[in-house]
Amino acid sequence: MIGSMSVSEAIRFSPSSVDGATNSQLLSTALRCTCGSPVTAAAGVAVDAETAVVRSFYAQADDNKSFFGGPLGGCSVTEATPLTGSGKVLSLAAKTWQGVAAEFQRARRALVTSEKDLEEGGASNAFSLFSVTIRKPLTPSKLAAVGYSYLPFVFFFFVILRAISTWNVLPFYAAVVQVFLTLLNEHLFKRWIQEPRPSLSLVKSPGMPSSHCLVSYAYMVWIFLEAAVSPSSFLPRLLCVSLAVASFAPMPWARYYLDDHSEMQCLVGCLGGAFGGVIVFLLRHLALPAASAI
Numbered sequence: 001m002i003g004s005m006s007v008s009e010a011i012r013f014s015p016s017s018v019d020g021a022t023n024s025q026l027l028s029t030a031l032r033c034t035c036g037s038p039v040t041a042a043a044g045v046a047v048d049a050e051t052a053v054v055r056s057f058y059a060q061a062d063d064n065k066s067f068f069g070g071p072l073g074g075c076s077v078t079e080a081t082p083l084t085g086s087g088k089v090l091s092l093a094a095k096t097w098q099g100v101a102a103e104f105q106r107a108r109r110a111l112v113t114s115e116k117d118l119e120e121g122g123a124s125n126a127f128s129l130f131s132v133t134i135r136k137p138l139t140p141s142k143l144a145a146v147g148y149s150y151l152p153f154v155f156f157f158f159v160i161l162r163a164i165s166t167w168n169v170l171p172f173y174a175a176v177v178q179v180f181l182t183l184l185n186e187h188l189f190k191r192w193i194q195e196p197r198p199s200l201s202l203v204k205s206p207g208m209p210s211s212h213c214l215v216s217y218a219y220m221v222w223i224f225l226e227a228a229v230s231p232s233s234f235l236p237r238l239l240c241v242s243l244a245v246a247s248f249a250p251m252p253w254a255r256y257y258l259d260d261h262s263e264m265q266c267l268v269g270c271l272g273g274a275f276g277g278v279i280v281f282l283l284r285h286l287a288l289p290a291a292s293a294i
Contacts, residue, residue: 128202131211133258135202141257148254151247152178152215169288177222177280178215181273185211189272200259210261213269214276216248221277222284 126135132149135142156178163171186205195208223244227237252266261269 126202128204131203131205131260133200133202133260135258145254145257148250149212149258149260151251152212155219155247170284173284173288174219177218181215181218181276182211185209185214185269185272195265197265198259198262201261203260207261207265208268209272210252210255210265210269212255213252213261213266214273216251217270217273218276218280219273220244220248221274222280225278225281 126133128134130150130153132146134146138146156175159171159174159178162168163175189209190206190211193208194206197203197205197207201207223240227241230237252261252263252270255261255266255269256263
């Protein structure tokens with residue numbers, strides 16, 4: 001009990017608050033008060049509320065190391081909900097905040113799988129391949145979204161083959177740009193921001209910002225600028241711009257449609273990519289002024 005209400009009753013007060021302080025404080029307080037005895041959630045707790053509590057507690061693993069470093073041995077959380085089944089115990093035997101964080105990450109994955117099963121049935125056969133969630137049934141729209149999600153990989157191999165076959169320095173530069181932007185986003189920005197992906201995504205890495213959107217819009221803006229300054233005739237420039245728009249512009253739709261990113265993660269990725277495209281264009285003309293792009 002917290003005050004005069006149970007944990008499950010308190011959770012119901014803010015079922016839509018995914019990252020709010022209320023759920024975070026609620027669960028940490030509950031664990032402080034009930035170590036050594038289970039904390040049981042009633043069967044009526046909403047899916048988003050239950051996921052919110054686990055996420056909020058998991059987020060505290062990075063923000064509140066002093067609390068998680070305390071003596072939590074023997075403390076357990078029992079979930080008795082339609083998601084996890086009656087009496088399933090999530091062990092908190094680890095005494096370090098890293099161990100507790102790992103336990104709740106496993107709990108989060110179990111909840112995500114349960115959400116997916118509730119929405120689509122247990123035989124949905126969803127899987128993740130190269131940071132793309134592929135989930136049956138594969139409708140035409142879903143196939144299009146999956147195809148767009150793999151375009152950056154296809155484009156990368158295209159520029160590599162182009163560079164090898166022509167020994168032109170510009171395709172090498174394009175390949176280096178994609179590798180650099182991807183590594184910068186995956187290993188710096190995402191690890192720094194640590195914002196999780198939508199709950200139905202099966203990709204485990206953080207989602208803010210979207211690397212697909214970042215790389216795609218960097219390429220698209222770069223092509224726009226090259227076409228604007230190119231001495232070529234109008235039709236070749238129009239063709240390049242049209243291909244760039246058709247190939248890269250729908251990327252935020254594809255990533256959002258597959259539940260691999262939120263709207264904000266896609267938006268930030270697109271804005272960052274547009275800025276990166278301008279930088280790539282300027283560096284190209286400073287370092288490789290004689291290279292012909294279009």
